[in-house]
Amino acid sequence: MAGHSQPVYLKLRDLIAAGIIDGTFPEGAMLPSVRALAAEQGANPLTVAKAYQQFQLDGLVEVQRGVGMFVARGAAERLRRSEREAFLANEWPQIRARMERLGLVAKDLLTT
Amino acid sequence: MAGHSQPVYLKLRDLIAAGIIDGTFPEGAMLPSVRALAAEQGANPLTVAKAYQQFQLDGLVEVQRGVGMFVARGAAERLRRSEREAFLANEWPQIRARMERLGLVAKDLLTT
């Protein structure tokens, strides 16, 4: 069964990223364990691990095998910065083009 | 080779939709043939057919078998309307939430 509009591991990734950025998971704190988050979100532990993996590679979370995963120093700031960069570079241009094609103006939507 | 961020048939679908909306394919005009568009875009005719199929079901293009496919009356307007609706209902809320989380403000993005 793999018929989702957005892959589960990406949703989890966003969930974790949001938690780090907004302080739900402060720097130095231990993140939810793979199995715990899996149970809570009704997903497979491996899928959760896959979500975490991206953060490890970027050094945003530090792993202590057998103990847990912890939010690295400066992770929130670094994460916000890189997400911003990625958003402005990749997503926003397409969004703007799409809006222009549809005759929508950002102004009208942001004043709500 | 099937490692695309966005499926080919969806890209083609967008390409056609854009053409209908912006008048590249005016109402009543014949659309590029399956084989022609396939050759032009370096894709498989079947994949192109799959892209067109969605429009047929919505009645936005009318098929004259053995002749070609033609842009239906009012297709541009209907298409723009439905795309707008879908955008505002599905994508825009997520975009707004994401922007808010990243601390991005309209002002930064409205610089044309």
Next chain:
DNA sequence: CATGCTGTTTGACTGCCATAATACAGCGCG
């Protein structure tokens, strides 16, 4: 040292996407 938590690896299965080759079916025009 045994129990219970942690993360990690292996192997396999499924579905979607895309491709290819072929054949079929409808229409128009010389």
Next chain:
DNA sequence: CGCGCTGTATTATGGCAGTCAAACAGCATG
């Protein structure tokens, strides 16, 4: 009619992404 264009259907193949189950490995604590 026959040729050339149109869309459509069939079947088979390959690849990749997503998900999962089960076994493996490290650390802490009673």
